[in-house]
Structures are given as structure tokens and as C-alpha cells.
Amino acid sequence: MAPLNTGAAVDSAAPSMLERVQDFVSEHKKAIIIATAAAVVASAGVAYYASTSASASTSGKTDDEASKLKKKKTGSRGAKKSSKDKKGSTDGPILEERKPKTDGSATTRAKIAATFKTKGNAAYQARDFTNAAELYTRAIQVSPREPVFYSNRAACYINMTPPKYQEVVDDCDSALKLDPKYLKALNRRAMAFEGLEKWEEALRDFTAATIIDRFQNQSTANSVERVLKSLSAQKAKEIIEKREPRLPSYTFISAYFAAFRPRALPTLPENPSQGDQTLLLALQALEASDYAHSLTLVNEAIEQGVSWDAGRAEALNLRGTFKFLTGEISAAKADLEESVRLVPGFTQSLVKIASVHMEQGDPQKAFKCFDEAVESNSKDPDIYYHRGQVLFIMNEYADAATNYTTSSELDDTFVFSQIQLAVAQYKMGDLAKSMATFRRTLRTFPNRSEPSNYYGELLLDQGRFEEAVEKFDKAIELEKAKSPPNVLSLVNKGLALYQWKQDIGAAERCCHEALRIDPECEAAVATLAQLSLQQAKIPEAVKMFERQSELARSEPELVNALTYQYATAAQVQFLHDYPDMAAQLNQIATRA
Template sequence: MASETSPGIVDRVQAFVEEHKTAILIGAGIAVAVGGAAYYASTSAASEERDRRERKKGLKPPKTSKRRSLRDPDGPILEERKPKAEPLEEEEIVPPTSEELAAMPLEERSALAASFKTKGNTAYAAKKFAVAARLYTLAIDVSPKPEPVYYSNRAACYVNMTPPKHELVVQDCDEALKLDPNYVKALNRRAMALEGLHRYIEGLRDFTAATILDKFTNQNAAQSVERVLKKLTGEKAAEILLNREPRLPSFTFISAYFAAFRARPLPDVGESPTTGDSTLLLALQALAAEDYPHAVSFVNEALAQDISSEQGRAEALNLRGTFKFLTGDVDGAKADLQESIRIAPAFTQSLVKVASVHMEQGDPAKAFECFDEAIRQNADDPDIYYHRGQVLFIMNEFADAAENYTKSTELDDGFVFSHIQLAVAQYKSGNLANSMATFRRTLKAFPTRSEPQNYYGELLLDQQRFAEAVEKFERAVELEKVKTPPNVLPLVNKGLALYQWKQDVGAAEQCCMDALRMDPECEAAVATLAQLSLQQGKIEKAVEMFARQAELARSEPELTSALTYQFASAAQLEFMRNYPSMAAELRSMAQAMA
């Protein structure tokens, strides 16, 4: 469905996110890859130095020639490759007795542990994972001091067993990371195991840390972050939607939605209205007064009472279906609106709203069938053409949208939104001169309306005519002050303009906070504050605001988007807590990549 709130501000908030997401989601590593083929290397200091010496001696190929290994997307699963030998069978493994081990010098124990590890590598290469795991266990047992590589390699064996032993992988990687918190391979292995256990928040934590520690040079790591984020947000969104009570969106959203339909006279209930008739009138009067909670309550009561006429019942079903749509109950909305049409086939507003429901469900063909039927019922209803134009607009059919807006204005020249949307469609079609001329005529024709000022400001902002844009937004804010409550979108627009123009984060935040004081549930203000918080490195505040954005989300896509940023930001915050020495470097990387 075409949003009835300002499409410009929604587009710009999204553009802001896209423009800065590398920096603001640097902890998540989304879509980050730097040059050539990426690889992972062990960050265990001892093994890195050993690798360097072996390459220098010609005993080991450069890392870029490493071959990939079983179920391990981040490169070879073992840190050393020795000349191949026949793998041992488990019964051939002879561990030293406790007495023999106690009598061994430390250097001899270290050499014995290394030999067990080498044999483990050979067994692993032969896919004898149980044998390899046993050998790494012996390496752990005989080594005079704990070595993270032994735990990590044994975890690799558990990863490749059928079925994988995810719990044991986590335990071994825990031990490896206690010894070397920067051990990227262990982080990745534990992350994969946690993902296999559906412990997605912890898996995201580890994939995020591995991505950052590897300085975003590994595409597999970034893809893992995206994959786990998708699973996590999908699971959480489904859980929230299943258990969440229906709730109305913000006043700003609802008022903008209803403003997109021309006012109609109240239904005639005669001289002796029934209780249901009277309650329906109360609902429609509350709607006209923008008292939306009472409008919902009254219309529900009216439909449970005795509405006397078919037209009155169709009106009530239309209103209840609209509120269901606004709360995200798309199926319930569709049922009410279709029943409204069945009762009153010529009720074009219900047909138009069903078209919006079809668009929400991703079925534009059905939507246009509804518009065609509405035209057959009443070809002179200007709302039909305006809303058909909205659907064409979101489908990027700007020329066709403009034709529909023009038809709407020809039928009713006093509806401001048809003029505004015509100007916007002209702009999107590349007809800049026509668009600006349409806006100037609209500003002159509707001098007391804030909407032309606000939308014109958005187009000026898109052209980077910042001073003029801010002037229009400020004029819109002044015009809204006479309303109770006002539409706060011009304030949010002003904040975004000040940020883009002067990088004035403080002023932008103040505008959004002022907007939230007037409309505490304004989604655009919350979303913008969340992004500004990330931009300043205020990760805790950003997580809080994204959580609030998720609470306000009306649809599943909106909820999933908010949750994605919430969890990604939380993972970044946890990284900074776990690796405080990396915090400054992380900020530097973010600034360099922005």
C-alpha cells in the first residue's frame, strides 16, 4: 500500500540508513568486503609466528593458496599442514601412563603434545574425526600448558561429526577463547555451533566479533552476520506479531491516512435512530475530531448493536476494517471491507480501501480490479483516481500516476493532496520545471495548509537547496502549531535537513525530540534519533531507540527492519564491552568506511 504519511521523509530516513550503514552497522559487518579473495587466519599469536617462520623456510604455502576444508567457510580448519602420513586407528593410539607423564621433562611433554596434534591433523585430513578428536584430547592432556589451538582443532572435529556435536564445539571454543580472546577461528566455530543450536543472539555476537577482529576482510564473515541476523529477526518478529496486542499507530500516521480521503456527510439515520445508529454517529464524530481511540471503541460497539440500515452497517464495517488495517490486522480488514462491499456494492471508498489491502498483500492485479469496479460504480469519485495514482506511484509508474492525480483534481480542485502528489510525480518523472510550477500554484492556492510547504521542502532538500528547504519546513511547523495536536513530520524533516546541510547533529536531535514531545509515537522521529545516535557512537541509546521503533512498527517488514538494526547495534555494543581496547579503532574504521 502507498503510505499515506509523507513518502519523502520515509525515503530520506531510509536513504540516511543506506548512506551510513557501513559506519553505523560496522559491528554487524553488513555488506562489507575489502578487495580480492578474503580469508581467515588464526589469531593465536604462537601459531601466527610459527606460520610465518614456516613460510619463510618454504615449508608452507602463502595463506592465499590455502585450500578450503570441510564445513568450514573461513578457510582451512587446521592451523598446520604437515606431510601426509597414514592416519592412525583409534586402537593404535597409545597415551602415556600418568607415571610416565609425571616423569617427563616439560620440553618432552610439549613435543609429545605437538606430535599428537600432528597425528590429529592427519586423521582429520582423512575424515577420521573421532580419531582426530581423540588425538587432540591427548595433546590437551599431555601439554604442560593449555594451548588454544588444541581446543579449536578438536572443536573442528565435533563440527564435522554426524550429527555435529554443537554443545561440545561451544565448550571447546570457550576454552580456546579464554586462552586467546582474539582467536578468530574459535569465534567463528563457536558462532556456527551457536547458530546450529538456534542461539542466534550469541551466534551474532561471535560472528560480529570475528568480522571486526578480521578488519572486515572476509566476505564469509559478513555473510554469516547477515544470515544469522535474518534468522534472528525473522524468529523474533514472528514471536512478537503472534503475541502482540493490536495497537493503533501514531497520531501522525493515522491522521495522515484519513486525510487522504475526502470528507463525506454523516449517514442519515432518520428521526428515530436505533442505539446502533447513535453509536455509529458517535464513532464518525470522534473520527472527525481526530479522537481515534474513541472512534475505534464506538464503531466496535455499534456493530454489536442494532444498526438500522444496510448503508449504515456498510459504513461501520468500512470504519472498523480501516482501523484493523491500521493496526496491522490485514486479514481482518479485508474481511470487514469485503462485507461492506457485499452490503453496499456502490460504496467506492470500501473498494478503494480493499485495493490498498491487496497491495499490502502484494497483489497489484487485484488492487486494479478493485479500482476498475469502483469506477464502474461511480466514475466521478475523485478519491478513486487519487488512490490509484498512489498505487501507480509506489510501482514507479510516475507518468500514469500523474494522469490519475490530474483526473482527481479535475473532479475536485479543492483536495490538496492530489495537487501535491501530482507535483511529486512530475518531479520523479524528471519534469523539474513542471513540478516546481505545480508546487508554486499549490502553495498559492492553499496558503494555510502545511502539507504543500512540507512536501515542497522535501523536493528542495533532494536538490540540496538546504536553506530554502529549511525555510519551508519552518513555515510548515508554524502552520501546524494552530492544530491540537499538530503534525510533527515537518519538524523531523527540518532536523534531517539541518543534519545534511550543516552536520548539526544536536539541532537534528532536538527537532526529533520536540516532535516526540508532541507525538510520542512518531515512527519517523524515533527512527531518525536511532540513526543519529549510531552516527555519534551512542550505541546504547541507539539500541534503546531501535527497540522503541520495533514497538511502534505497524507491519512485519517495518518490525523486521527495526529489529535488524536493534540486534546488530547490540552486537556492536557487546563487542566494545568485550574488547574495550578495540573501541577507538572500531570508531576509526567506521569513519574511514563512511
């Protein structure tokens, strides 16, 4: 999950940047399905295009017999069932009844081969897969240029115990050399690749079968989703294990630290150590938003040794925060817990430990941390703000609003408590109160960009596009006074212009400007990727998804980005393998 302590500036406001990108995808689902196999991202449970797989109701039947059964809609099964394979299928793939191509000189061989095939079909229906495979082998020996013989033999191999996956691949290779658009051979090879855990190859074949079948068969959408899930999870784990920790974008980090009220710098001991002085420099760099320098300095301070407990607790709090931001969750927790051990009741560390528990999916422990923090200092407004954030993402909007209100009552100079109160009211369906809270916040904080930006988001959610763009422009103008500025309002404006005027060019220019300012802005990259999909610019989308994968902070974020990346790359491969279908595919996408 995304970090909790981002204030309204990353993903806690509603509708948030993430939600709006998801809405964009959802609204244009058909075009995106056609363009890349990717649909809505929500909870990483992605719906993808369909492909053709084994039909339980026609297992063991010839194509002619299966067709008759489908027309009658009997739904009858074959007389016997094989044991379930690991994917849950209870019946084998359908056999085909194609007439061999013959000329005068080949008629006799074709008749002999057809006889072997007929006997093979009978053995297959009797679940005698070994004998059926031998009969199809004899058909191949007589007539080696008939793809159906290879495909049917592959059907036998895939139903054996254990399945002979490599033999399935080899036979389907032979069938597809003879007929590159042979749907059942593509699907059987995909199933075999999946059995061999060759996820990219399986995805390639499922994708090709789906598109060739003109997206008409929804039954194997689960197969595509399953393969994508396995592939993305495996790759994400490998990447996380190998890559060096890195800070996320400036926009992301600044939003995180902005969600905590500023605190006075600590007073150094009378005779400060080198580590004490380095810690002070680290905190000063943090105040100046020089995050990379602050990280380097706090690491040095701890290595050099901080001489007093409160200072060491402060150093561990900062280092733990940076570890949290780089996705080193367990290490972050260790630093933050040591910080609290040194200074019991260190409320900011307790609040951040709560964030770690939420990242690990344990809200009960998170709330215990908040309770401990309140017990230590019930007047700390940050506790209530961040507890409100946790309640907000749990959809407990009324309780979240109560906490935001308490936070503002303790300190009414913190803009995010008031923005989030307005957002919670909006989520509860109290539009009038929400808009009134936003307007009051705009008057109270005339020089802050955040109220204009997030008020614009609510206007955008209501379809009030012109007013939303005006608010985003106001936020952009206010951000120009900062160096560097926060670029989320630029991305918001791009999405608004697209939704309002279908102006993809303007939307792309906004996102590119955001990336010029902050080259690692995840929201801009994600939006550009989706805009590329909308235009069927598949290679450009692939590049953006690859970049999104590079920027992903946590494993779930990486899995999500990789899912899009591999789904899109599979279509690029399809267009390479079947260039004759490119124009047709683009026409379908254009009509979507």
C-alpha cells in the same frame, strides 16, 4: 510494506521520509557499519559488517600452509571435499599451527602434544574427523592450556555427520577462555550456535570476530546478515503473535485518513437504534481526530447493532480501517468485504480492499478492486488518487501522474492529488514541470502545511538546504494552528540541518520536539536512532531501536527495526566483553 493510502504525508512522496532516512544511512555507511553493523535498510536487505569464516581455498591446511597459498593466490582446494552443510560450505574450517608456549619443565609435554596435533592434522586432511578429534583430545590431555587444540577439535566436530554443535561450543569456550580474541574459535562457535538456532549468541560471536579482525574480511558479511535475518524474523513472529493490536502514531493515522476526501455524515433512520447513534458519535470523533475514541465507539456500535444496511456498511468500513492500521490485515479485509456486500459499489471500501491486497503483495487483485470501483462510480476522485498511489509505489510514474490529474480534475480542492502529481513529475525527471506544479499548489493552498513540507523535501533532495529549511519552517508555523500538529516537517528540518551544517544537536532537538508533540512518531524515533549511530552513542541507539520495534505496525516493519536493534545490541555486548577495544573502535568510527 507501508500503507498505501497515506497521501503524500507518510511515505509516498519522493523523496519520502523513509527514503531520506535511508539516504542518511547510506551516505554515512562506513561510520554506521563500524558503529553498529547496520547499513542500508532498503527492502529489509541489510548489509552488515564482515567477519572471518571458513576459507574454502585453504581447508585442511595449517596456518603456515594457508598463508603460503594465499600469497601465491592459487585458490587451490584441499584434496577432498566434505558433503555440504546446511549453510552451503563445502569445506571445513582451517586448522592452526601455533607453537605451544613452553618453559623448561614443559618442553617434553609440549613436544608430545605437538606430535599428537601433527597426527591429528593429517587425519583431518584425510577427512577422518573422528580419529583427528581423538588425537587432538590426547594433545589436550598432555597440554590442556593450548587453545589451538580445542579449536582444532571443534573443527572436527563441526565437520562430522551430523555435526556435534554442542561439542563445538564447549571446545570453543575452552579455547576462548585461554585466548578471548581467538578469531577462528569465535567463528566456529558462531557457526555452532547458528546450527543450534541460538541466533543471538551466533550474532554476538560473528560481531566480535568481525571487529577484532578490523573489518578486513568481507567474506562473512553474509553470515552476519543471515543470522540477523533469522533472528529478526523469529522474534518478529513471536512478538506479532503475542502482542495486543494497537494504533500507530497520531501522525501516521491522521495522514492515512487525510488521504480520503471528507464525506458527509450519514442520515440516521427516523427511529435510530442505540447502535445507530453510537455509530454517529464514532464518525464525529473521527472528524475531530479523536482516533482512539472513534475506535472504541465503532466497536460498541457494531456490538449494539446498526439497524440499516448503509449504516452497517459504514461501521464495518471504519472498523476495517482501524484494523488495517493496527496490522490486523485479514480481519480488516473481512470487514471491508462485508461492507461491500451490504452496499455493492461502496467505493471507499473497495479502495481500502485494494490497499489490503497490496499489503499482501497482490497488485493484480488491487487493480481489480479499482476497476470495480470505477465501474460503480467513475466520478469518485478518491479512486484515481489511490490507484495513482499504487502505480507510484510500483514506479509507474507516468500512469500515476495520469490518475492524479484525473483526481484533481474531478475535485481540485484535494491538496494531495496535486502534491503527488508534482512528485510523480519529479520522479520522471521533469524538474521544471514538477517545481511549477508545486509552486501552483502553494498558491492554491496557502493555509495548508503539506505543499511547503513536500516542496521542501524536493529542495532538500536537490541540495538546496537553505530554501528547504525555509519551507519546513513555513510548514511548522502552519501546523501550529492544529491541535495536535503534524510533526513530519520538524523531522524534515532536523535532517536538513544535519545535511546542511552537520548540526547533529539541532537535528536531535527537532526530533525530540516532534516526539514531545507525538511520542509515537516513527520517523522521529528512526532519525534519532541513526543520529545516535553517527555519534557512536551505541546505548542510546539501542534504546531508540527498541522503541522503533515497539512502534512497528506490520511484521515487515518490525523485522526491519529488530534487525537494527539486535545488530546494535551485539556491539554493545562486544564493548562490554572487550572494553580494551572501545577506544580503538571509536577512533575508527570518528575517521569514517
